[in-house]
Amino acid sequence: MPRVTGGSVAAHRQATRDAIFAAFSSLVYERGYDAVSLADVAAAAGMSRTTMYNYFADKDALVVAFTEAEVTSFTEGLAADLAGAGTPADRLRVYIAAQLRYISRNHLPPGRSLQVLLSPETYQRLLHHVHSMEDTLRGILADGVGDGSFDADVGTALPLVSACINRAGSLGHDDIERETDATTTFVLRALGAVR
Structure with a gap:
Protein backbone atom coordinates (compact mmCIF):
# COMPACT_ATOMS: atom_id res chain seq x y z
CA MET A 1 0.00 0.00 0.00
CA PRO A 2 1.42 3.44 -0.92
CA ARG A 3 2.49 5.73 1.88
CA VAL A 4 0.00 8.52 2.60
CA THR A 5 1.60 11.92 3.02
CA GLY A 6 -0.06 15.04 4.35
CA GLY A 7 -1.86 13.51 7.31
CA SER A 8 -4.98 12.24 5.54
CA VAL A 9 -5.99 10.54 2.32
CA ALA A 10 -7.65 13.76 1.11
CA ALA A 11 -4.53 15.83 1.84
CA HIS A 12 -2.38 13.20 0.13
CA ARG A 13 -4.58 13.22 -2.98
CA GLN A 14 -4.51 17.02 -3.10
CA ALA A 15 -0.71 17.10 -2.72
CA THR A 16 -0.40 14.54 -5.52
CA ARG A 17 -2.72 16.56 -7.79
CA ASP A 18 -0.71 19.70 -7.02
CA ALA A 19 2.51 17.87 -7.97
CA ILE A 20 0.90 16.66 -11.20
CA PHE A 21 -0.31 20.17 -12.06
CA ALA A 22 3.12 21.67 -11.34
CA ALA A 23 4.82 19.06 -13.53
CA PHE A 24 2.26 19.55 -16.30
CA SER A 25 2.64 23.34 -16.24
CA SER A 26 6.43 23.12 -16.32
CA LEU A 27 6.48 20.61 -19.18
CA VAL A 28 4.00 22.59 -21.26
CA TYR A 29 6.17 25.67 -20.78
CA GLU A 30 9.31 23.77 -21.86
CA ARG A 31 7.91 21.67 -24.70
CA GLY A 32 4.47 22.90 -25.70
CA TYR A 33 1.14 21.24 -24.97
CA ASP A 34 1.08 18.81 -27.88
CA ALA A 35 4.58 17.45 -27.07
CA VAL A 36 3.68 16.42 -23.51
CA SER A 37 2.29 12.97 -22.66
CA LEU A 38 0.79 11.65 -19.44
CA ALA A 39 3.87 9.46 -19.06
CA ASP A 40 6.04 12.60 -19.23
CA VAL A 41 3.94 14.28 -16.55
CA ALA A 42 4.06 11.18 -14.33
CA ALA A 43 7.84 11.00 -14.58
CA ALA A 44 8.24 14.72 -13.86
CA ALA A 45 5.91 14.42 -10.86
CA GLY A 46 7.90 11.45 -9.54
CA MET A 47 5.24 8.78 -9.94
CA SER A 48 4.49 5.79 -12.11
CA ARG A 49 2.18 5.94 -15.11
CA THR A 50 -0.19 3.62 -13.26
CA THR A 51 -0.47 6.10 -10.40
CA MET A 52 -1.06 8.91 -12.91
CA TYR A 53 -3.97 6.97 -14.42
CA ASN A 54 -5.54 6.76 -10.96
CA TYR A 55 -5.85 10.54 -11.14
CA PHE A 56 -6.39 11.27 -14.84
CA ALA A 57 -7.55 8.83 -17.52
CA ASP A 58 -6.04 10.88 -20.36
Whole structure:
Protein backbone atom coordinates (compact mmCIF):
# COMPACT_ATOMS: atom_id res chain seq x y z
CA MET A 1 0.00 0.00 0.00
CA PRO A 2 1.42 3.44 -0.92
CA ARG A 3 2.49 5.73 1.88
CA VAL A 4 0.00 8.52 2.60
CA THR A 5 1.60 11.92 3.02
CA GLY A 6 -0.06 15.04 4.35
CA GLY A 7 -1.86 13.51 7.31
CA SER A 8 -4.98 12.24 5.54
CA VAL A 9 -5.99 10.54 2.32
CA ALA A 10 -7.65 13.76 1.11
CA ALA A 11 -4.53 15.83 1.84
CA HIS A 12 -2.38 13.20 0.13
CA ARG A 13 -4.58 13.22 -2.98
CA GLN A 14 -4.51 17.02 -3.10
CA ALA A 15 -0.71 17.10 -2.72
CA THR A 16 -0.40 14.54 -5.52
CA ARG A 17 -2.72 16.56 -7.79
CA ASP A 18 -0.71 19.70 -7.02
CA ALA A 19 2.51 17.87 -7.97
CA ILE A 20 0.90 16.66 -11.20
CA PHE A 21 -0.31 20.17 -12.06
CA ALA A 22 3.12 21.67 -11.34
CA ALA A 23 4.82 19.06 -13.53
CA PHE A 24 2.26 19.55 -16.30
CA SER A 25 2.64 23.34 -16.24
CA SER A 26 6.43 23.12 -16.32
CA LEU A 27 6.48 20.61 -19.18
CA VAL A 28 4.00 22.59 -21.26
CA TYR A 29 6.17 25.67 -20.78
CA GLU A 30 9.31 23.77 -21.86
CA ARG A 31 7.91 21.67 -24.70
CA GLY A 32 4.47 22.90 -25.70
CA TYR A 33 1.14 21.24 -24.97
CA ASP A 34 1.08 18.81 -27.88
CA ALA A 35 4.58 17.45 -27.07
CA VAL A 36 3.68 16.42 -23.51
CA SER A 37 2.29 12.97 -22.66
CA LEU A 38 0.79 11.65 -19.44
CA ALA A 39 3.87 9.46 -19.06
CA ASP A 40 6.04 12.60 -19.23
CA VAL A 41 3.94 14.28 -16.55
CA ALA A 42 4.06 11.18 -14.33
CA ALA A 43 7.84 11.00 -14.58
CA ALA A 44 8.24 14.72 -13.86
CA ALA A 45 5.91 14.42 -10.86
CA GLY A 46 7.90 11.45 -9.54
CA MET A 47 5.24 8.78 -9.94
CA SER A 48 4.49 5.79 -12.11
CA ARG A 49 2.18 5.94 -15.11
CA THR A 50 -0.19 3.62 -13.26
CA THR A 51 -0.47 6.10 -10.40
CA MET A 52 -1.06 8.91 -12.91
CA TYR A 53 -3.97 6.97 -14.42
CA ASN A 54 -5.54 6.76 -10.96
CA TYR A 55 -5.85 10.54 -11.14
CA PHE A 56 -6.39 11.27 -14.84
CA ALA A 57 -7.55 8.83 -17.52
CA ASP A 58 -6.04 10.88 -20.36
CA LYS A 59 -4.48 14.22 -21.19
CA ASP A 60 -7.87 15.81 -21.88
CA ALA A 61 -8.98 15.00 -18.33
CA LEU A 62 -5.73 16.45 -17.00
CA VAL A 63 -6.00 19.71 -18.94
CA VAL A 64 -9.62 20.21 -17.83
CA ALA A 65 -8.76 19.58 -14.16
CA PHE A 66 -5.67 21.80 -14.43
CA THR A 67 -7.71 24.59 -16.01
CA GLU A 68 -10.44 24.28 -13.39
CA ALA A 69 -7.89 24.55 -10.58
CA GLU A 70 -6.11 27.47 -12.24
CA VAL A 71 -9.32 29.38 -12.99
CA THR A 72 -10.64 28.84 -9.47
CA SER A 73 -7.42 30.12 -7.92
CA PHE A 74 -7.24 33.04 -10.34
CA THR A 75 -10.86 34.12 -9.89
CA GLU A 76 -10.59 34.00 -6.10
CA GLY A 77 -7.54 36.27 -6.19
CA LEU A 78 -9.13 38.53 -8.80
CA ALA A 79 -12.33 38.89 -6.76
CA ALA A 80 -10.29 40.00 -3.74
CA ASP A 81 -8.34 42.49 -5.86
CA LEU A 82 -11.50 43.85 -7.50
CA ALA A 83 -13.17 44.32 -4.12
CA GLY A 84 -10.56 46.97 -3.32
CA ALA A 85 -11.07 48.88 -6.57
CA GLY A 86 -13.76 51.54 -6.60
CA THR A 87 -14.63 52.84 -10.05
CA PRO A 88 -15.24 50.75 -13.15
CA ALA A 89 -12.03 52.20 -14.65
CA ASP A 90 -10.09 51.15 -11.54
CA ARG A 91 -11.65 47.69 -11.71
CA LEU A 92 -10.75 47.42 -15.39
CA ARG A 93 -7.14 48.36 -14.57
CA VAL A 94 -7.04 45.60 -11.94
CA TYR A 95 -8.63 43.10 -14.34
CA ILE A 96 -6.16 43.83 -17.15
CA ALA A 97 -3.15 43.69 -14.82
CA ALA A 98 -4.29 40.40 -13.29
CA GLN A 99 -4.98 38.83 -16.69
CA LEU A 100 -1.60 39.85 -18.11
CA ARG A 101 0.28 38.62 -15.03
CA TYR A 102 -1.55 35.31 -15.31
CA ILE A 103 -0.96 34.93 -19.05
CA SER A 104 2.74 35.73 -18.62
CA ARG A 105 3.13 32.84 -16.14
CA ASN A 106 0.96 30.23 -17.82
CA HIS A 107 1.67 28.64 -21.13
CA LEU A 108 -1.26 26.70 -22.50
CA PRO A 109 -1.92 27.71 -26.09
CA PRO A 110 -4.57 30.42 -26.46
CA GLY A 111 -8.19 29.50 -27.17
CA ARG A 112 -8.33 28.74 -30.89
CA SER A 113 -4.87 27.12 -30.91
CA LEU A 114 -5.88 24.82 -28.07
CA GLN A 115 -9.11 23.95 -29.86
CA VAL A 116 -7.31 21.94 -32.52
CA LEU A 117 -5.42 19.94 -29.87
CA LEU A 118 -8.43 18.86 -27.81
CA SER A 119 -11.54 16.83 -28.39
CA PRO A 120 -14.64 18.99 -29.05
CA GLU A 121 -16.13 17.93 -25.70
CA THR A 122 -13.01 18.89 -23.77
CA TYR A 123 -12.72 22.21 -25.56
CA GLN A 124 -16.34 23.02 -24.67
CA ARG A 125 -15.60 22.28 -21.00
CA LEU A 126 -12.67 24.68 -21.10
CA LEU A 127 -14.81 27.36 -22.74
CA HIS A 128 -17.06 27.29 -19.69
CA HIS A 129 -14.13 28.62 -17.65
CA VAL A 130 -13.33 31.27 -20.24
CA HIS A 131 -16.93 32.43 -20.09
CA SER A 132 -16.72 32.90 -16.32
CA MET A 133 -13.83 35.32 -16.89
CA GLU A 134 -15.77 37.08 -19.63
CA ASP A 135 -18.70 37.48 -17.21
CA THR A 136 -16.41 39.38 -14.83
CA LEU A 137 -15.24 41.66 -17.64
CA ARG A 138 -18.80 42.09 -18.90
CA GLY A 139 -19.87 43.24 -15.43
CA ILE A 140 -17.04 45.80 -15.26
CA LEU A 141 -17.89 47.15 -18.71
CA ALA A 142 -21.62 47.28 -17.96
CA ASP A 143 -20.98 49.20 -14.74
CA GLY A 144 -18.76 51.66 -16.63
CA VAL A 145 -21.34 52.19 -19.36
CA GLY A 146 -24.05 52.50 -16.74
CA ASP A 147 -22.31 55.25 -14.78
CA GLY A 148 -21.00 57.04 -17.89
CA SER A 149 -17.34 56.12 -17.34
CA PHE A 150 -17.21 54.23 -20.64
CA ASP A 151 -18.69 55.23 -23.97
CA ALA A 152 -19.16 51.85 -25.60
CA ASP A 153 -21.57 49.06 -26.37
CA VAL A 154 -20.80 46.24 -23.92
CA GLY A 155 -21.42 43.46 -26.45
CA THR A 156 -19.06 45.06 -28.96
CA ALA A 157 -16.43 46.14 -26.45
CA LEU A 158 -16.15 42.78 -24.64
CA PRO A 159 -14.43 40.77 -27.41
CA LEU A 160 -12.28 43.75 -28.38
CA VAL A 161 -10.99 44.28 -24.84
CA SER A 162 -10.41 40.53 -24.47
CA ALA A 163 -8.51 40.48 -27.77
CA CYS A 164 -6.27 43.35 -26.62
CA ILE A 165 -5.44 41.54 -23.39
CA ASN A 166 -4.83 38.20 -25.09
CA ARG A 167 -2.69 39.76 -27.81
CA ALA A 168 -0.60 41.70 -25.30
CA GLY A 169 -0.17 38.56 -23.20
CA SER A 170 0.88 36.46 -26.18
CA LEU A 171 3.72 38.80 -27.14
CA GLY A 172 5.93 37.39 -24.39
CA HIS A 173 7.51 40.68 -23.40
CA ASP A 174 9.80 40.61 -20.42
CA ASP A 175 8.49 43.89 -19.03
CA ILE A 176 4.98 42.91 -17.96
CA GLU A 177 4.45 46.23 -16.15
CA ARG A 178 5.16 48.22 -19.30
CA GLU A 179 2.88 45.93 -21.33
CA THR A 180 0.15 46.27 -18.71
CA ASP A 181 0.42 50.06 -18.71
CA ALA A 182 0.32 50.27 -22.52
CA THR A 183 -2.62 47.86 -22.79
CA THR A 184 -4.57 49.59 -20.03
CA THR A 185 -4.02 53.02 -21.54
CA PHE A 186 -5.11 51.81 -24.98
CA VAL A 187 -8.23 50.03 -23.69
CA LEU A 188 -9.36 52.92 -21.49
CA ARG A 189 -8.94 55.39 -24.34
CA ALA A 190 -10.83 53.08 -26.68
CA LEU A 191 -13.67 53.00 -24.16
CA GLY A 192 -13.70 56.79 -23.95
CA ALA A 193 -12.39 56.84 -20.39
CA VAL A 194 -9.80 59.30 -19.18
CA ARG A 195 -6.83 57.55 -17.60
